[in-house]
Amino acid sequence: GAGVSQSPSNKVTEKGKDVELRCDPISGHTALYWYRQSLGQGLEFLIYFQGNSAPDKSGLPSDRFSAERTGGSVSTLTIQRTQQEDSAVYLCASSLAVGEAFFGQGTRLTVV
Amino acid sequence: GENVEQHPSTLSVQEGDSAVIKCTYSDSASNYFPWYKQELGKGPQLIIDIRSNVGEKKDQRIAVTLNKTAKHFSLHITETQPEDSAVYFCAASIGPGANNLFFGTGTRLTVIP
Numbered sequence: 001g002a003g004v005s006q007s008p009s010n011k012v013t014e015k016g017k018d019v020e021l022r023c024d025p026i027s028g029h030t031a032l033y034w035y036r037q038s039l040g041q042g043l044e045f046l047i048y049f050q051g052n053s054a055p056d057k058s059g060l061p062s063d064r065f066s067a068e069r070t071g072g073s074v075s076t077l078t079i080q081r082t083q084q085e086d087s088a089v090y091l092c093a094s095s096l097a098v099g100e101a102f103f104g105q106g107t108r109l110t111v112v
Numbered sequence: 113g114e115n116v117e118q119h120p121s122t123l124s125v126q127e128g129d130s131a132v133i134k135c136t137y138s139d140s141a142s143n144y145f146p147w148y149k150q151e152l153g154k155g156p157q158l159i160i161d162i163r164s165n166v167g168e169k170k171d172q173r174i175a176v177t178l179n180k181t182a183k184h185f186s187l188h189i190t191e192t193q194p195e196d197s198a199v200y201f202c203a204a205s206i207g208p209g210a211n212n213l214f215f216g217t218g219t220r221l222t223v224i225p
Contacts, residue, residue: 004155033213042217043156043201056212058113091155093213100146101213103155 004104006092012110013082021077021107025094032075033093033101034067043091049075082111114139116204118216125192126224133219135202136184142204145178145185146213150199159200160187192223 005024013019025032034046045059049069060066064082069075079086089108095101115138125131137145143164148156162169162176162185169176173192178185189196202216 035215043215045212045214048212059212093155100158100161103148103157105153105155 004092004094004102006090006104006107008107009105010108010110012112015084015111016081018078018080019082019109021079021090021092021109023075023077023092023094023104025073025075025092026102027073029094029096029102030072031095031101032069033095034075034077035091035093036061037089037091037106039088046077046090079109082109084111087111114142114204114206114212114214116202116214116216118202118219120219121217122220122222124222124224127192127194129192131187131189131192131196131221131223133187133200133202133221134184135186135204135216136182137204137214138183139204139206140180140183141206142214144205145176146203146205147174147176147187148201148203148215150201150218152198156201189221192221194223194225197221197223 007022030051032049035043047067048056064080067077087110089106091106093101093103118135146161149159150156160174160176162178173190175188199218199220201218203213205213
């Protein structure tokens with residue numbers, strides 16, 4: 001594809017429900033990042049995948065958050081038992097090992 | 113881990129004037145410093161980056177300077193235009209794609225026509 005694609009673009013869910021956010025990186029990009037951006041705030045690092053290496057999960061805020069990357073391509077960020085404070089824009093980015101990171105448009109998650 | 117600080121958080125300039133945004137970082141091993149522009153409702157887009165082997169890089173109206181000794185880097189926008197209005201983020205990494213990108217907290221730039 002032409003760029004990083006995220007789906008859905010918007011998600012409204014009830015408190016306590018689980019949600020899955022999808023990221024399709026640029027083909028061939030070995031690195032994939034997930035960030036969270038609360039309204040008017042900066043980019044909070046969540047998790048980073050690089051090739052076949054073990055992911056860096058140091059930014060995940062709680063054990064309700066998990067992510068996987070299948071076949072070195074598509075990634076899914078899962079939030080279990082969503083809370084209102086999980087409401088934010090979730091951004092995915094991908095890059096080559098020595099290239100710039102390209103961001104998707106993000107998924108706006110609203111927990112009601 | 114790396115800690116990136118960015119200031120100012122907001123900046124207003126008159127059209128045609130220059131804008132400067134400054135960032136500091138903590139990890140001396142960082143050697144890649146990109147700048148991203150985020151427009152409303154969109155993901156951040158890279159506008160310029162610099163690696164530690166150079167002290168300055170320029171692309172038309174945008175320039176970035178890096179002082180590795182002081183561990184700070186700056187974005188300079190000259191002859192600002194209304195379409196430059198956006199949120200700008202600096203970031204630091206030990207290597208693009210080789211490690212996490214650590215972001216500053218962002219600067220909301222407003223260019224007043």
